[in-house]
Amino acid sequence: MAIVLGDDQYGKAETRVVRIYRDTDRHEIRDLNVSTALRGDFTAAYLTGDQSKVLPTDSQKNTCFAFAKERGVGEIEDYALALAGHFTDDIESVTSARVEVDEYRWERVAVDGASHPHTFVRAGHEIRTAAAVIDTEGFVNAQWVVSGVRDLVVLKSTGSQFTGFLRDRYTTLPEATDRILATSLTARWRYAETDVAWGEAFGQVRQILLERFAVVHSRALQQTLWEMGSAVLAARDDVAEIRLSAPNKHHFLADLSPFGLDNPGEVFHADDRPYGLIQCAVVREGAPPAGSAWDAPASFA
């Protein structure tokens, strides 16, 4: 039976683009990590080493920088769409392009109570993400945008229990009626369209995720994730699907009884590994199909 090339993609990963807007004395900063991945008519590059249809990853990097100047960054979803559209439109051999962008947030430094015009301090623990995918093969120039956030670390110090679970012969875990629930959330949501006020939408989704995490009494991290994800879809008709990946960052109650101390949920050891890992998708029935939206560059390995 023949040995053949299967799926393949290539691109430039982690181009660190910093864009300063200095049209006035009050500068703006956008700080990005951009990865491109192209698919198309590249079989010859693999089978014979023929590079005549291969746009170098170095050129892809140059394009990320040039676009940051020529068209500006705007919302990262728009920037990613523009780059993906360029690769599929202008490079004949490319049939599909995925562009992923991480954005790091900066705040202005306050000086004498006023925000400084050109000095910034890195803000926030979390990272805003976006992926745009344009696929011209088997689709009529289909486009997907997946926005997201990662490293969103949240914790509630009560309002969480874990009881009534299945017990097998390897189960030793006691039931917990009041525990810390903490996670470092990765959330990614796929839009049903590409004409969205991205920044506003991001802010709203992030706020819903935080609020639901806060107000839902948790009977398990699974239930909390469902409540978070379904609330996002309920609030925004333009979100077709949301995927949540949540490590259960265990906080173990310190045993202080040998020292004559009680510990009613006050002192915890924050453990590193292992951790529970809960992952789910919440989807809208009848939404447009996901197509290539979720095929991350890392999916091959």
Next chain:
Amino acid sequence: MAIVLGDDQYGKAETRVVRIYRDTDRHEIRDLNVSTALRGDFTAAYLTGDQSKVLPTDSQKNTCFAFAKERGVGEIEDYALALAGHFTDDIESVTSARVEVDEYRWERVAVDGASHPHTFVRAGHEIRTAAAVIDTEGFVNAQWVVSGVRDLVVLKSTGSQFTGFLRDRYTTLPEATDRILATSLTARWRYAETDVAWGEAFGQVRQILLERFAVVHSRALQQTLWEMGSAVLAARDDVAEIRLSAPNKHHFLADLSPFGLDNPGEVFHADDRPYGLIQCAVVREGAPPAGSAWDAPASFA
């Protein structure tokens, strides 16, 4: 349109199991990082918080330790299969289980020229990996094993060129007729069966990957990957598919001309970011379908 739960899975990630065999004075060590992920009848846990069918991730962790004692580790593929089989066979609500294992390699310390019976030093930069997936839903107890290696860092100081590539308006890269080619390879190969001499197979695949990287004159990393992957499939009928992910770890020639020095491929700057990222699969036509084999726990995010 209704909002519903999509794909979901949960488990315990990164349980660090160390198994010492001490039946004789000459101890053996196996050092593992084990992650489990279960799928099944868990909708109620999400929608109502009902945990009655949920085996705690803590129990999954306990099982990893207990199995290391009860049945031993053996080859990590066997250990992963045994764990996956246990979860699907013995826990009624589980229809599918994925178990991933990383193994860290140790060598014996040499003392007076003889290998020491119970002292070891961590060896090697690379990590051996295995994933076993058992899926009882929609299949008749289908099983897949994916073995692999990651962080396999290789470099050739000649025998690599990059010429004849496509040029667009953003292309500035000069052609290179003799360059360093370096990557940190992640390779994962799916077996067509589960009755394999895993350790021997791993050694053979690793050696083929290294040899092909060495002897193929590279006209692009794409071509090198194809040669590596197809050689593995040609050598082993029991490998159905191999996936390769290879960052192009750029080594830029240092410009020494301002100092009156030539630099004929002798002094390089090893750069961090950005990097090219080339990913491909090489598959055997007519091989058994991949099913759930490649759905990594991280695929959700």
Next chain:
Amino acid sequence: MAIVLGDDQYGKAETRVVRIYRDTDRHEIRDLNVSTALRGDFTAAYLTGDQSKVLPTDSQKNTCFAFAKERGVGEIEDYALALAGHFTDDIESVTSARVEVDEYRWERVAVDGASHPHTFVRAGHEIRTAAAVIDTEGFVNAQWVVSGVRDLVVLKSTGSQFTGFLRDRYTTLPEATDRILATSLTARWRYAETDVAWGEAFGQVRQILLERFAVVHSRALQQTLWEMGSAVLAARDDVAEIRLSAPNKHHFLADLSPFGLDNPGEVFHADDRPYGLIQCAVVREGAPPAGSAWDAPASFA
């Protein structure tokens, strides 16, 4: 010539203590990483393996948890002093103790515009640090407190130049009259006393560092650091010394000229390595001597 034991210390590093205050429904959270290091009469432990004077590192860890309950955390400087004082006062063999604490910052989640009583989100990129050292050997129970901040990432998009520097035969750098200046600052300042309003002092020092970074026109990172450090000492008589370590996080102007684009300080590549590294101390003449204040646990290696 005899071979003898030189300096030595031991302790428990990176105990992850999380303290929840739940006296009312409005919980408070303190999230710490605590490292202890003891010195004293421990020569026998090294030379003969006699552990009779060695307090286990496990006990030191227990003490970190117990103190978080018994006396609470308060400001991390107080918590560190209390732990250091306990080890030197209560463990006869201990003559010197260093306790280092990192604190991770959390903010309350906002729900319907109101801050939630028990749900928190990790805030900020930077980490507040404190070290308390008590040394009873050769001193009369001397105490030092060193407060600090690390990972304080700041950037100014103008107001920085680098000109007029020394040129040797290996110099190719062009002069820059307007560049990005960015660093990830580590600052640590030693107090001349231990009766300080730690939290308020931390806030003031941090603000001075940020303001001086913003308003000083930089002729080099060296000058900026001096201005930052000396302003701290000028503002607070109780600070004897400040040490600053600042990687020059290079932002290189992207060359867009091949694409017919100018780039007047708008698009940059944020590079990883190498980086300049500028380190200096600013000290008050006549301040109390530093003694053991700066001997970090890592100083041995």
Next chain:
Amino acid sequence: MAIVLGDDQYGKAETRVVRIYRDTDRHEIRDLNVSTALRGDFTAAYLTGDQSKVLPTDSQKNTCFAFAKERGVGEIEDYALALAGHFTDDIESVTSARVEVDEYRWERVAVDGASHPHTFVRAGHEIRTAAAVIDTEGFVNAQWVVSGVRDLVVLKSTGSQFTGFLRDRYTTLPEATDRILATSLTARWRYAETDVAWGEAFGQVRQILLERFAVVHSRALQQTLWEMGSAVLAARDDVAEIRLSAPNKHHFLADLSPFGLDNPGEVFHADDRPYGLIQCAVVREGAPPAGSAWDAPASFA
């Protein structure tokens, strides 16, 4: 009281120099991470921003590359000495230079049983280090070389106990008569001279460290470190001092008794944090003084 500049240094950190020797078809590779730090007459740079005596860190980077070509790498100690000597000899404002080098090890790929002439695979988990310091201020051109190794991960599965230790009110640790002892060793040794066969010396010291770790029955990590360090000094008269930093990488016995399984030292959980941290120096009485040898660039923060 006046506010003045204290200690200061600056340089270029982490220049990633790769040197290929290709004088014959059988290439050689040297893979280095080089950091430079200069001290001298730089007060004006801080106080007034005057850069006229400041050699840019960019020039220091260029020098690292140029020297790799002009004089080659040789042993990293020689390369570091040459760079340090250049900065102190040729740059008038520099009175002291420290150059630190990490070296990553590569092995040749074997093809058909023969080692390949130009293809290499990263080998080993550990990193060889060297620091050269030349100080012309207050000394008559004093030179120090400190060689070392880090990330040398070793483990013994028996031959280690921890008993008879001090117990206080916070002690709960049971005595252990047979435990795993594991560490990730950082060792750095200062030579009494600079005319040493560096590579051979490195190999001998590394071997002594491993052998002593293996054969000494450990009554505590402290004792093991002493035995390792003192054996190095006993074997080599040219080593004045060795410093060892050893995290106690705890391996906790898994409790399998709930599952009806005994666990006589066979199954362990390798924990991450916290960890014990034992650090000591072993010195030769009457050896030449250490001077600036141990002042690492990181010492400021």
